[in-house]
Amino acid sequence: MRRIDVAVVGAGPAGLCAAAEAARHGCEVALLDENAKAGGQLFKQIHKFFGSRAHHAGRRGIDIGAELLDEVAGLGVHVCLGAAVWGLYEGKTLAVAESDHSWRLAAGAIVLATGATENGLSFPGWTLPGVMGAGCAQTMINVHRVLPGRRVLMVGSGNVGLIVAYQLLQAGAEVAAVVDVLPRVGGYPVHAAKIARAGVPVLTGHTVKAVAGDGVAEEATVWAVDEHFHGVPGSEQAFRVDTVALAVGLSPMAELAWLAGCRMGYVPELGGHVPVHDGRMTTSVPGVFVAGDVSGVEEASSAMEEGRLAGGWAAAAAGKTTTERAAEAAEPHVAALDGLRSGPYGAHVRRGKQALADGAATAQVQVLGGGGV
Amino acid sequence: MSDVCCDERGFFTLEEVVRLPGCPELEDLRGRRLAVIECGHEIPCDPCQTACPTGAIAVGDDITALPRLDVTRCDGCGTCQPVCPGLAIFLVDMTRDDGLAELWLPHEFLPLPEKGDRVRLRDRGGEIVGEGEVRRVRRGARLDRTAIVHVLVPERLAMVVRAIEVPG
Numbered sequence: 001m002r003r004i005d006v007a008v009v010g011a012g013p014a015g016l017c018a019a020a021e022a023a024r025h026g027c028e029v030a031l032l033d034e035n036a037k038a039g040g041q042l043f044k045q046i047h048k049f050f051g052s053r054a055h056h057a058g059r060r061g062i063d064i065g066a067e068l069l070d071e072v073a074g075l076g077v078h079v080c081l082g083a084a085v086w087g088l089y090e091g092k093t094l095a096v097a098e099s100d101h102s103w104r105l106a107a108g109a110i111v112l113a114t115g116a117t118e119n120g121l122s123f124p125g126w127t128l129p130g131v132m133g134a135g136c137a138q139t140m141i142n143v144h145r146v147l148p149g150r151r152v153l154m155v156g157s158g159n160v161g162l163i164v165a166y167q168l169l170q171a172g173a174e175v176a177a178v179v180d181v182l183p184r185v186g187g188y189p190v191h192a193a194k195i196a197r198a199g200v201p202v203l204t205g206h207t208v209k210a211v212a213g214d215g216v217a218e219e220a221t222v223w224a225v226d227e228h229f230h231g232v233p234g235s236e237q238a239f240r241v242d243t244v245a246l247a248v249g250l251s252p253m254a255e256l257a258w259l260a261g262c263r264m265g266y267v268p269e270l271g272g273h274v275p276v277h278d279g280r281m282t283t284s285v286p287g288v289f290v291a292g293d294v295s296g297v298e299e300a301s302s303a304m305e306e307g308r309l310a311g312g313w314a315a316a317a318a319g320k321t322t323t324e325r326a327a328e329a330a331e332p333h334v335a336a337l338d339g340l341r342s343g344p345y346g347a348h349v350r351r352g353k354q355a356l357a358d359g360a361a362t363a364q365v366q367v368l369g370g371g372g373v
Numbered sequence: 374m375s376d377v378c379c380d381e382r383g384f385f386t387l388e389e390v391v392r393l394p395g396c397p398e399l400e401d402l403r404g405r406r407l408a409v410i411e412c413g414h415e416i417p418c419d420p421c422q423t424a425c426p427t428g429a430i431a432v433g434d435d436i437t438a439l440p441r442l443d444v445t446r447c448d449g450c451g452t453c454q455p456v457c458p459g460l461a462i463f464l465v466d467m468t469r470d471d472g473l474a475e476l477w478l479p480h481e482f483l484p485l486p487e488k489g490d491r492v493r494l495r496d497r498g499g500e501i502v503g504e505g506e507v508r509r510v511r512r513g514a515r516l517d518r519t520a521i522v523h524v525l526v527p528e529r530l531a532m533v534v535r536a537i538e539v540p541g
Contacts, residue, residue: 343437
C-alpha cells in the first residue's frame with residue numbers, strides 16, 4: 001500500500017487549491033481525479049470571474065485553471081488522472097481504480113473535493129435525444145468544440161443557465177429563450193443583460209411543459225406557472241428547437257463522505273446532502289476535510305478559497321505544520337470567503353453554512369449518518 | 374437595489390438605468406465622454422474601482438456595494454470597461470457635433486465587425502432600434518479577448534443602444 005501525507009480527491013478548483021496549499025506546508029500530496037485532465041469545470045469557464053483582485057476577478061476560468069495546474073506542478077504534487085476513488089476505508093485509506101488495476105493509498109489526511117452533479121428535470125419528452133444538462137452542452141462547445149444543436153431552449157436562469165446560454169450564442173447556436181419557473185432571474189442580472197441585449201427573451205415564471213419530436217427533440221412547449229408553480233392552461237408557447245438544456249441546479253457529490261461515515265446534513269441552500277463541516281472544512285471524521293461544491297454548491301471562486309483552507313488544515317492534521325501556522329495561512333482565505341458571500345446573492349450560502357456550523361441541530365438540517373471511520 | 378427592478382425580464386429599462394449610481398445624469402453626458410456603469414445588483418465584485426486611474430469609480434470596502442461614478446473625475450479613458458466581468462460598462466461619447474454619438478461596446482462574438490461596416494443596433498432588450506457605422510474595433514492583450522466595438526449612432530440612441538447585431 002502506498003502512503004502519502006495528504007490525498008485530495010477531485011482536481012477541480014477546490015482540489016487544485018487544496019493540493020497546492022498542503023504542498024506549500026511541506027506535505028507530499030496526491031491529487032486524484034477520474035477525468036483525463038485536471039481542472040474540473042475551470043476549462044469550460046471561458047467567462048471572466050467576479051470578485052475582487054484576491055479572487056482573480058476579471059480573469060477567465062480557463063486562465064485561472066492553467067495557472068493552478070502550473071502551481072501544483074511547481075510544488076511537486078503527484079497528479080493522478082484517470083484515477084477513480086471508489087472506496088474510503090478505516091485508517092484514511094482510499095481505494096483507487098485505474099483502467100486496468102486498483103490500488104490503495106493511505107493518507108495522513110484526506111480532502112474530498114468531488115464537486116457536484118447536475119440535477120435533471122422530468123417532463124414528457126425529457127428522454128429524447130437533444131435534451132441534456134446545460135453542463136453537457138457547455139462541455140460540448142467549450143471542451144470538444146461541437147455544437148449540441150442549432151437552436152436551444154435553456155431551462156433555468158441561474159448563473160449556469162445564463163452563462164451557458166451566452167456561450168451557446170458565442171459558439172454560433174441560436175438560443176430561442178431562457179425560461180425559469182421562479183418569478184425572477186436566478187443568477188447575476190448582468191449575465192441576463194448580456195443575453196437579453198443579444199435578443200434572447202428571458203421568460204421568468206415559465207417552465208417547460210413538454211418536448212416532442214420524431215425520435216429527437218424538435219419542439220419544446222413552454223407555459224406560464226401560477227403562484228403554486230402549476231402550469232397555466234392556455235399560456236403555452238411552442239419553440240422549434242433541437243436542443244433543450246437543463247440548468248436546474250446542482251447536487252453535491254458526497255458519496256465518499258457518506259462512505260467515510262461523515263455526519264451529513266440536508267441543507268437546501270447548499271444543494272442537498274452535504275457533510276457537516278466547520279470553518280476549517282473539517283468533517284465529523286478526524287482527518288477528513290471537504291472543499292468546494294461537495295460542501296455546498298457555490299461558485300468556483302469560493303471553491304478555490306475553501307480548497308486553500310482545507311489544504312492548510314489537512315497539512316496540520318497530517319502533522320506537517322502547526323495549528324498556529326495553519327491558522328495564519330487560513331486568515332486571508334477566510335476573509336476572501338466572507339467577501340464572496342457578502343450581499344444578497346450570498347445570503348443563502350451564509351444561511352446554509354451557518355446552519356451547519358450551529359451544530360447541525362437546527363430545524364433546517366436533518367442530520368443523518370455519523371458512524372465515523 | 375429594491376427600487377430598481379429588472380429581475381422579471383433580465384435587463385434594465387432606460388428609466389431604471391438612469392437611477393443607478395454608476396450612471397451619469399443625462400445632462401452630465403452633454404459634450405463629454407463618460408463611463409456608464411449599468412451595475413444595479415449587489416454582487417461581490419470591484420475590479421472597476423481598482424482599475425480606474427482617476428479614482429472616479431467608488432465601490433468601497435464592501436465589495437457588494439454598487440459602483441458610484443464621480444463625473445467630475447471620469448475622463449472617459451475606458452480602462453474600466455474590459456475588466457468588468459459582467460460586461461456592464463459602456464462608454465458614451467457625446468463630443469461630436471454632427472448629431473451622432475460614439476458608443477464603445479464590449480463585444481465577445483465572432484466574426485468581429487470591421488471599420489466602416491453598417492450594423493444593426495440593439496437596445497437592452499435586444500430589439501433592433503436602428504443602424505450605425507462601426508468606427509473602430511479594438512482588441513489586445515489588455516482587453517483579454519473582449520473586443521471593444523466603437524459604433525456611431527444617432528445621438529438620441531446614445532443611452533438606448535447597447536449591442537450590435539451579430540451577423541448570423
